[in-house]
């Protein structure tokens with residue numbers, strides 16, 4: 284095998300929230316440590332973002348999806364080019380792409396599996412626009428290996444952290460349990476900011492609840508919260524993943540039928556829901572297996588002060604609540620750094636899925652390389 288050296292890798296990522304393309308120039312080292320040199324949040328042009336949300340609702344044609352794949356590739360390239368103009372060409376670009384559909388279910392038709400995932404943002408466009416080698420399409424090979432194609436960031440968490448619950452709160456929330464007592468495992472705990480964003484947009488015409496201020500101005504409706512906590516997803520044993528396909532706008536509209544009348548109370552309760560489902564997931568699936576005393580929060584939810592306050596109140600007192608920033612890792616660019624590492628491993632042919640997290644039947648090299 285080629286001897287590994289430090290490489291400069293631009294990680295590109297847009298999550299379920301679709302809030303921005305996060306781009307980060309990283310230095311990835313042979314010991315698997317990653318240093319962020321500079322990161323930017325690049326906004327999609329509004330018409331592309333609108334098209335993506337139409338895609339999430341299943342309201343675009345195959346023709347439009349075909350076009351969107353190339354258009355999103357161009358946006359990802361534009362984000363990368365901002366970093367390239369300032370810092371020069373990297374050795375590699377590693378792109379997660381934009382998930383438009385994720386179907387992690389073991390459903391079969393005539394013995395043909397329907398389990399699948401689709402990340403768009405054509406890697407050929409990124410490669411040609413930037414002149415860089417691009418690693419992309421990580422999730423497919425895990426699914427082809429019997430896994431759910433997610434969560435993939437666990438691979439980085441395992442390298443970077445010790446004896447901690449590494450909790451990401453993006454559109455969806457997911458945890459990686461890194462412990463000396465067992466193999467690393469991880470799963471999606473449930474919704475993160477997705478339903479909050481939808482309702483903040485609907486009732487307050489804002490993109491998100493900055494700092495958790497709206498939630499702080501309302502009251503938790505305990506009876507509605509109890510009702511929301513009954514959703515069957517929260518009771519399923521890991522490995523499990525979820526997404527916009529499940530916690531969809533339709534799902535949100537449906538739960539709103541029984542919501543309290545004050546919109547601020549709705550936001551407060553949905554914020555509590557994310558915090559409570561995280562706490563309950565630990566009680567059900569983590570504490571019975573491992574002793575934990577540190578939770579490290581990352582993702583946009585880490586900036587929601589009300590969510591952090593609720594989470595603190597729901598977690599056992601002995602748990603220390605930290606953020607990635609406490610470890611010198613940006614909350615904002617952590618996933619970008621993780622995908623820079625995944626791309627680095629793909630380049631060197633190092634298996635980079637974690638079967639105990641995704642349910643895959645073996646370790647495998649994820650990703651495709653475009654020259």
Ligand SMILES: Nc1ncnc2c1ncn2[C@@H]1O[C@H](COP(=O)(O)OP(=O)(O)O)[C@@H](O)[C@H]1O
Pocket residue numbers: 297298299300301302303452453454455476477479480491492493494495581582583584586587588
């Ligand atoms: N300053 C902030 N205050 C409150 N919430 C925030 C803040 N910044 C980001 N968020 C929330 O985090 C979301 C984006 O989180 P992110 O980790 O990028 O998720 P994803 O991976 O799904 O894109 C936003 O949609 C918003 O709900």
Ligand SMILES: [Mg+2]
Pocket residue numbers: 297298299300301302303305453
């Ligand atoms: Mg995001």
